[in-house]
Amino acid sequence: MDLNTTIVGIYFLFLIAIGWMFRTFTSTTSDYFRGGGSMLWWMVGATAFMTQFSAWTFTGAAGKAYADGFAVAVIFLANAFGYLMNYLYFAPKFRQLRVVTVIEAIRMRFGKFNEQVFTWSGMPNSVISAGIWLNGLAIIASGIFGFDMTTTIVLTGLVVLVMSVTGGSWAVIASDFMQMVIIMAVTVTCAVVAIVQGGGVGEIINNFPTQEGASFVSGNNLNYLSIFGIWAFFIFFKQFSITNNMLNSYRYLAAKDSKNAKKAALLACILMTMGH
Template identity: 50%
Template sequence: MLTLYDHAAVALYFAFMVLIGFGFRSFVKSVSDYFRGGGRMFWWMTGSSAFMTTFSAWTFTGAASSAYENGPLVLVIFLGNVLGYLANYWWFAARFRQLRIITPIEAMRDRFGPVSEQFFTWAYVPTNVMQGGIWLAGLSIFCSAVFGISLELTILFTGGVVLLISLLGGTWAVVASDFMQVLVLLPISIVLAAFALVEIGGPSALMAQFPADSLLGNDIHYSTIVAFWICAVLVQKLLTTNNLIDSYRYLTARDTANARKGALLAAMLFLVGPIIWFIPPMVAAVRHPDLAAEFPQLGNRTSEAAYVVMGMDLLPVGMVGVLVAAIFAATMSSMDSGLNRNAGILIRNFYQPLIRKNAGDTELLIAGKIVTVFLGVFIMLAALWQVKFKTMGLFDVLLQFVALIGIPLNVPMFWGAVVKRTPDWSGWSTVVVGFCLSLLIKLRFDADWLNVVLDLDPPLSVRESNDYLFIVAVFINTLIPSLWFLGTRFFYREPPAERRAAVERMFRNMRTPVVADEAEVRETDVNQSRLLGKFSLAYGLFLSAFALIPNNVAGRLAFLFCGGVLVVIGVALRMAARRTLRRQRQASPPEA
């Protein structure tokens, strides 16, 4: 059970996140500041935010359950993220920053026209709300296992805190909290992975004792399914990290160079993070083979508590609370960025162009905060619905959601950034084709159909059936809509002059590097480093103080390690702020 120290760690973490929101309120002076940080953030903020917004507590519940049941195969999903962000670094990150827009749907308007702007607004925002609900549901399952409180209460409380952070400081608060959450998440993950390996006797002992039928995991009759699943995951990740809607990750960067560095940082973090994340649930498969007996309240989702079980087993007094805070961080970063992004889309791409064309910044900021509240409520309702959906684990729910809903939206957003000469209707019509295919796949070409057609004996297992649906959805929804989009080139006709100018301007911008105006970003450069340095130092000292709790030597050292990481980075940021200020003073001309 959690101790008073653990509860204190969680409570202070929430208070700390809210303080970040208050701290960055002064950075918001315009709509651009609120929805994209004014495009003035350093690469380490942009990259950390890109990393944190790509996953959630689902990683430590749904994905951890896959590691618990099937071993290291789940790492393929995160290898796909590495490849996706390397593609960002190589080509897409620079071009996305160079779009010079505030919301990603503005790129869809420039590329496909105002009709497509509305289509993608109302296709993207609701699906993103549903995905946010899945993330929040994953967090609620985790907290139910740790605290023994209801799933519903966790959803409402966490959703409310995230909503408050988003309202206070906009994108500046969101991205700053993402950066801090990386600093909390990675050290505690390293500590738990190290303790788990020591507990079982090292990596070789773990692989020897892991209770799987093969390296492919359990419940596998046909290894070909696994091979196709790996390919499908890599295709899906490359597509979902390299498209116009996901350009939002780099709109905050201060210039082209910082956007590319941010993408590289995200790739490196995804190379390291998953390796340490999935050691504990694999050790749990050896040490806790019957989680159903330990967590009967989770029903058929007991394996989703595998990660926290090892934390409760191995971490010293007080550090389980830090672990809880770290996993809160994973979902909160995804949720608050989603809230801010979706509110920006509805204000900039619906409210302003169709309802209040002449609205000023003050009105748009107020409207943006009102919309943020409504979106936060909708996400909480989606999560409440998800926790009642007991027939499928979160791992398969999220993968199938992305394959059946996400990919049809992403295909035209990928090709639209690469191919210029297609008619305006090519974008929305490609999505319609993809949605129709998804419906057909779900209703007609499911696993039962394949069992009958191929007369499989034995039939596909439950795991293989879910994998099959994901494979078919990814490949069909990538191939056929891509052919449809590219085929519309044969129907291309020169658009009116205004539309032709918009498309030409978009592609010209994508080719033109953004160079920060040092005079404009001078104050922001210093303040973002200085303020985040203060927060890092403060939280690092707080964690280090937990070394005074009565624990063994290893437990005390663990707290000093986690706190020391934040202290060192805090000092480095403060020193960087001083160097920047010194350079600015030296570069300033003397007064007459």
């Protein structure tokens, strides 16, 4: 067994251990789904930040940044803008719903029929999305570490399932916080090394290989700058909608109170701004 396999195995065992350790924290439905509504801002902020990450962030987005420069960062700036709106208005309002699950809030607002429509219509999309994420992870693990794709998908799915079922939201949010610490440490370290080795931010921008008529901001293969501007506008609108709607308000239901929900949103905004 090589070092890479050992590290991944230890990390999987660590996730399972988190679920087992937090099993005693879950005694009611509220504890399981939202941590009893008693989590502090730094935990809620970390999980809000991590919900915007997937394997694509480190593969597709990284590849796009390498090829086209700053353009892809618009997506993450839009995420930061969405969290800023959470901080300014929406996060406290979401916490004040005082429900255990988001679906309860939908029932209160739109009635029982719409509750059932939202519940069942969202399941196929959730299953497909999870499958795409796992497949993306398997492709990367196969290319970098040589892991079998099927084994990676099954094993990763089982580990996440065991952790979340045994520990509930406490385990999920605790693991999100640990992942946030690791990601930010790696991101900041890589950024510092890249800036130093590249001779500074200005040198990196000046030496970026762009085609005629292109720029570091808008990227290559773009005939009209206005297209980039329109795309950026609608990306901001899209990400604002994603981070400020009732279905995605679940992250703030776990906060201890409205003040902690607001601080959590600000933390997610800062982390997203730094991390992009």
